[in-house]
Amino acid sequence: MEYDADVIVIGSGALGNNAAYELAKQGKSVIILEAGKSIPRWKITENFRTSPRKNNYNDPYPNAATAPTSFAKDYIENTGSFAYLPGMLKLVGGTTWHWAACAWRYLPSDMKLKSLYGVGRDWPISYDDLEPYYCRAEEAIGVSGRSDEDQSGQGKKNFPPRSKDYPMPSDGINYMTNRMHDRLGKLGYRFVQEPSARPTNQPYDGRPACSGNNNCMPVCPIGSMYSGDVHARHAVKAGAKLLTEATAFKLEKGSGNKIEAVHYRNANGEDKKLTARYFIVAAHGFETPKLLLMSDVANSSDQVGRNIMDHNGLAIQFLADEPLWSGRGTVEEACIVNMRDGQHRRRYAASKHNIGNSVPNMPVAQRLIAQGIFGKELDERIRHDAARWVDISSMFETLPSPSNRVIPHPTKKDALGLPTLSIHYDVPAYTEAAKDIVLRDYRRIAAGMKGEIVNETSEWQNHDHIMGSVIMGKNPADSVVNGECRSFDHHNLFLATTGVIPAAGVVNPTLTGIALSIRIADIIAREV
Amino acid sequence: MIRPFFYRLASVAGMAFCLSLPAMASAGNSHTGDASNPPVIVQKNVVAATPTNGFSSELERGAYLAKAGDCIACHRGNSVTAPPYAGGYAIASPMGSIVSPNISPSKTAGIGNYSEQEFSRAIRKGIRKDGAYLYPAMPYTAYAGLNDKDIHALYVYFMQGVAPVDEKPQAVTKLSFPFNIRLLMSGWNLLFLHDKPFKNNPKVSDEINRGHYLVDTLAHCSTCHSPRNFFMAESSRRYLTGAAVGGWYAPNITPDETEGIGSWSEEEIARYLKTGHVNGKAQAAGSMAEAIEYSLRFLSDADLRAMAAYLKTVAPQNLTGAKQSRFSFETRTPVHMVDIEPVTSRTAAAMSDSGSVDGQLLYENACASCHGRNGEGTADHFYPSLNHNSATGGLVADNLIMTILNGIERKTNDGIAGMPAYSDELNDSQIAAIANYVLTRFGNKAIAPISAQQVADFRANKSDPALLMKMMPWLLSGAGFVFVVIIILGYFRIKGLFHRRRSN
Secondary structure, three states: OOOEEEEEEEEEEHHHHHHHHHHHHOOOOOOEOOOEEOHHHHHHHHHHHHHOOOOOOOOOOOEEEOOOOHHHHOOOOEEOOOOOOOOOOOEEEEEHHHOOOOOOOOOOOHHHOOOOOOOOOOOOOOOOHHHHHHHHHHHHHOOEEEEOOOOOOOOOOOOOOOOOOOOOOOOOHHHHHHHHHHHHHHHHEEEEEEOOOOOOOOOOOOOOOOOOOOOOOOOOOOOOOOOOOHHHHHHHHHOOEEEEEEEEEEEEEOHHHHHEEEEEEEEEEEEEEEEEEEEEEEEOOHHHHHHHHHHHOOOOOOOOOOEEEEEOEEEEEEEOOOOOOOOOOOOOEEEEEOOOOOOOHHOOEEEEEEEEEOOOHHHHHHHHOOOOOHHHHHHHHHHHHHHHHHEEEEEEEEOOOOOEEEEEEEHHHHHHEEEEEEEOOOHHHHHHHHHHHHHHHHHHHHOOOEEOOOOOEEEEEEEOOOOOOEEEEEOOOOOOOOOOOOOOOOEEEEEEHHOOOOOOOOOOOOHHHHHHHHHHHHOOOOHH | OHHHHHHHHHHHHHHHHHHHOOHHHHHHHHHHHHHOOOOOOOOOOOOOOOOOOHHHOHHOOOOHHHHHOOOHHHHOOOOOOOOOOOOOOOOOOOOOEEOOOOOOOOOOOOOOOOOHHHHHHHHOOEEOOOEEEOOOOOOOHOOOOHHHHHHHHHHHHHHOOOOOOOOOOOOOOOOOOOOOOOOOOHHHHHHHHOOOOOOOOOOOOHHHHHHHHHOOOOOOOOHHHEOOOOOOEEOOOOOOOEEEEOOOOOOOOOOOOOOOOOOHHHHHHHHHHHHHEOOOOEEOHHHHHHHHHHHHOOOOOHHHHHHHHHHOOOOOOOOOOOOOOOOOOOOOOOOHHHHHOOOOOOOHHHOOOOOOOOHHHHHHHHHHHHHHHOOOOOOOOOOOOOOHHHHHHHHOOHHHHHHHOOEEEEOOOOEEEEEOOOOOOHHHHHHHHHHHHHHHHHHOOOHHHOOOHHHHHHHHHOHHHHHHOOOOEEEEEEEHHHHHHHHHHHHHHHHHHHHHHOOO
């Protein structure tokens, strides 16, 4: 049989493109399908600058009827107690266009949650299996960070273990972090720097060094921060073919339980079919299970679309008693990690406090204007408050539960005539149990900085880290893919998405997703 | 892009067999892709700051001289992990790739069997041990001026200070006819190789003599900065007055106040050679960035000062009649926010449409984040100002266009400078629009407008050598005609001899 390609990759985000690039580099013929368009950075920057909704991170990105983003009206319907609404984009490069580039590794214990703490699930692979791919992923996307810190917060040295240092050193610790560490360290809070997928002090892979535009979300105007469009270009230069405005809607089964073809619909509503030896679905943590369910494939376990997780979050803002100058450098600078691991995970969720480092003029000004402050006083107060603004947000671990679920909407369709998304999500009790611990921390931290609390929310927030939706495991009866990210049902179908992640931890899973994707490419390259 | 030497075309057709390779012209460009991967060099206690006369051994001095000669730029391998001087680096030329040979002291793959005399002949006369002629991608016309002492030190270094690599580069130099006939170089050498060692000028200071020696031999500045005649030999009459180099433009560096670098202090020239930039004047890109990255920044301060001192004594030349120094252009009209951030349509179609050729809009969104709305750059000049900048105020826009297309990555003693390449993100019309906006607002507007076709030519690297290549069939037929005439004349002459014999 003649195939259109060795491998078809569905989705041109960071994960799909890294897999596509690795395969194309090894001489495999690769086609990438992308629902959205290819849009240059300058255009997104223009869209941002002219946007009247600067704090809506999806706003600079076109929301085409034929490639709706998650904020398209009615695209995501929520039926559970929590409105799960991540900022998903559809364009070449995917949602890493506005991801803020926190490039963490999981801890070895995150991947043995069940055996160590008796809750949730273990990964079917170990940290050691993934470690070399973490190194390759860090090199692929250019991560800067400190290799000498205990990122687990348990008073160890250099943890998790690394066989290579970060490709680039961190660009140092800013004034705000230093001051907060000086004052809160005494109370026992352990700080680590966020590893960040952006070059520091030097160009990397054609991207300039970060110069502190502090605009990682919604767009890095100079392309310093890594985003998936980088590897779309690399893949195309290595020989991959990129088809835009091509929304995959059906995977077709062939003989021997293999996936034989993908059907996609272009922006004119025309349907096309492409065949390949192998398929990688890298279409986002929600869209991937949707495509599998629409195609009635890979679901003998009935777990496709179930077990969805996020890092549900809380936040606090306060005005410290001294100027700290939030906003120097990247928007994510440092974290407090005391609760990232430990025996408490037997009883309640791990958590991590991110010390936000955005230029806070917008929320500061909004608050003051709402208080009726105008004119000269407004200018002075903006200067005063913005210098002292502290914004801490926390990410909580969640556990997989089959009832937390995404499905193709039973009735609603988008402009292409394809189903929209329906989500049911309740924050797990395990996560709820950690809430008071974190709120208590907030008050201690604010008091430690003699802060005036401006806003403290006990409402759960989205953190856009979709996991679990096509869960990975050892047992085909309760898992969608095995430790290779290969479908138990279809030997030639791989899923490159953070949706495979079975234990959530408390860190952005993107780097892990990229590491798994590079590993998928290696596995396929040996077989095709 | 047509340079004056093409005007002499008609008179030289019959001399086509002397044609040399215009390889140097394209060599610089081919380097640019690799600048992020500086090769590891066998360091034998080379201390950059050591004055040249303060070396503890000939070997150490030879290592320093090899740096000064920038041998590694071409004789590196193709990968970052390749050992130093393993060769294999392909220097693109329109006639084909010239692959640099292994010059490590391997007896099987390198130059380990070269005697000092043979080594000297290769460097100063362009002739290999086996007698074959080198192409002038190897700057032997410049190295010809090296003194015997330095040749000796270089020989000691290459024989004892470099690890032998017993593997020849896999690729070989393959040039199109007639350039593949190395013997042609003998004719070219007769005309253009002046292989006399450098002589000190007793009328000037030792420092200026030292600088002159370095500029003309090891640093081979004129290789790029002097224009070339039709045979691609340097014009001594227009020494250092500027020339195109594989898309980039190596500008006039004579001390002329308007066209050259007369406005630079010696300290600034030396600092530029070390760091690759002088704020408010110029920054190195392309092959100059490489020359600094691989070679010049390792020279001692005394040597860099000497080069600067000498350059200030070169005959100033203003060949184009330039009236304003390329470092002095600036904008006087700041833009207003309302003009550059208009209310725009929020439809998906409008937000996806990246076809604009509005130079201001493109500049604002692709360039201004770093270079500033008014081209002012950043206060610390980490991102250079586009006002008072050689790239925007020059006589040609080559370097501006090449920089937008290919970006910059320059590692110097002052850190690594980088600008992304925009060849993927912007089309030819858009780059032309940005160039015209930049030239008109911040630079020499007299050289605008740049056309999309010009940008396309730079993108395709269609520079002078390509033109020369276009002339090749014609030149060859001309040469062939001359050859036939010679044979016919020779026939009649021989016939005449026979005739005379018979009549005797």
